[in-house]
Amino acid sequence: MKYLEEFQNPELARRLLDDIRATVTRPWALMEVCGGQTHTIIRHGIDQLLPDEVELIHGPGCPVCVTPLEVIDKALEIASRPEVLFCSFGDMLRVPGTDRDLFRVRAEGGDVRVVYSPLDALRLAQQNPGREVVFFGIGFETTAPPNAMTVYQAKKLGIRNFSMLVSHVRVPPAIEAIMRSPDCRVQGFLAAGHVCSVMGVGEYPELAERHRVPIVVTGFEPLDILEGVRRAVRQLECGAHTVENAYPRAVRPEGNPAAQAMLADVFEVTDRAWRGIGVIPDSGWRLSERYREFDAEQRFAVGGIQTREPAACRAGEVLQGLLKPHECEAFGTTCTPRTPLGATMVSSEGACAAYYLYRRLDLPQVRIAAPAGVEASSVV
Ligand code: SF4
Numbered sequence: 001m002k003y004l005e006e007f008q009n010p011e012l013a014r015r016l017l018d019d020i021r022a023t024v025t026r027p028w029a030l031m032e033v034c035g036g037q038t039h040t041i042i043r044h045g046i047d048q049l050l051p052d053e054v055e056l057i058h059g060p061g062c063p064v065c066v067t068p069l070e071v072i073d074k075a076l077e078i079a080s081r082p083e084v085l086f087c088s089f090g091d092m093l094r095v096p097g098t099d100r101d102l103f104r105v106r107a108e109g110g111d112v113r114v115v116y117s118p119l120d121a122l123r124l125a126q127q128n129p130g131r132e133v134v135f136f137g138i139g140f141e142t143t144a145p146p147n148a149m150t151v152y153q154a155k156k157l158g159i160r161n162f163s164m165l166v167s168h169v170r171v172p173p174a175i176e177a178i179m180r181s182p183d184c185r186v187q188g189f190l191a192a193g194h195v196c197s198v199m200g201v202g203e204y205p206e207l208a209e210r211h212r213v214p215i216v217v218t219g220f221e222p223l224d225i226l227e228g229v230r231r232a233v234r235q236l237e238c239g240a241h242t243v244e245n246a247y248p249r250a251v252r253p254e255g256n257p258a259a260q261a262m263l264a265d266v267f268e269v270t271d272r273a274w275r276g277i278g279v280i281p282d283s284g285w286r287l288s289e290r291y292r293e294f295d296a297e298q299r300f301a302v303g304g305i306q307t308r309e310p311a312a313c314r315a316g317e318v319l320q321g322l323l324k325p326h327e328c329e330a331f332g333t334t335c336t337p338r339t340p341l342g343a344t345m346v347s348s349e350g351a352c353a354a355y356y357l358y359r360r361l362d363l364p365q366v367r368i369a370a371p372a373g374v375e376a377s378s379v380v
Pocket residue numbers: 312313314315316318325328329330331332335336340341342343344345352
């Protein structure tokens with residue numbers, strides 16, 4: 001399959017690994033920003049195939065994981081109301097709030113529906129004029145444009161029984177916050193390619209310069225990840241810190257101007273709390289004044305929410321790259337995908353879910369024979 005199998009070619013992977021091994025002379029720590037990249041890395045054992053000098057640190061780029069507990073609890077409260085038809089992508093349904101999740105709300109009689117597009121929710125609003133239809137709009141720069149377009153359409157078509165619970169986040173302020181942390185070990189970034197396909201690369205040169213870190217825009221297939229690592233290591237070894245686009249088949253330098261215009265019209269930048277991390281200045285979007293009538297938080301006046309994170313969950317440290325999932329004491333014992341304590345265990349892009357799904361269950365590392373065609377490396 002074009003653009004898929006050709007980016008999983010073992011022979012090309014071996015060549016990229018050889019190049020990285022030939023280049024690296026000392027330890028480097030790189031952060032892959034996106035949870036989709038984390039899943040590719042863990043699924044294909046890329047971190048184990050890399051030379052010991054190259055460490056991959058998993059970043060906060062999982063939209064479900066960083067949605068604040070307060071917003072989850074607001075979603076649960078809104079979805080419980082009898083007049084509400086609450087629409088969400090499927091991966092939000094198992095995300096634990098303070099004392100329940102959306103599945104529980106549905107089991108208790110709430111009308112919670114899984115949709116595949118925000119426009120499906122808008123259609124439900126048209127089909128159910130007597131109901132209040134709410135869409136749970138979360139995510140990074142990738143999901144924000146279609147959500148913005150849906151609110152734009154709702155206004156244009158005069159659909160008043162539609163609203164959106166918005167919790168959008170932006171990547172560049174998160175990179176800034178990570179680099180400013182006193183515990184930061186990150187020396188280079190694999191930026192999220194799909195985010196850059198929307199926003200372009202213009203936000204990154206200043207970050208790379210200010211923090212003297214290479215930022216390589218990277219895709220999501222195994223060869224994409226290896227090429228991103230190869231370019232970042234090359235820069236680090238020669239003391240460079242520039243922005244490179246290693247995902248040109250999807251990313252243009254200017255991004256998608258039409259999507260950016262839609263975002264600028266419907267949303268405005270705001271401070272946003274990230275679950276387990278805290279408030280990051282200018283790291284989110286909310287509906288702009290022109291579209292505020294579609295804000296579900298205002299329409300349903302969900303205030304006074306008291307949240308309570310499970311004390312055992314260390315997802316905040318996982319999301320900042322300070323802890324590997326299987327270093328959490330609850331991992332695989334009291335916290336599993338069936339009994340999640342944190343969102344990182346249930347999201348399809350969560351690091352804890354990746355470690356559980358691909359059986360990275362134990363801390364000790366042993367050296368075993370690698371599959372044919374791939375050079376030996378450290379594997380669990
Ligand atoms: S393993 Fe579970 S408890 Fe531990 S950080 Fe991950 S989600 Fe939280």
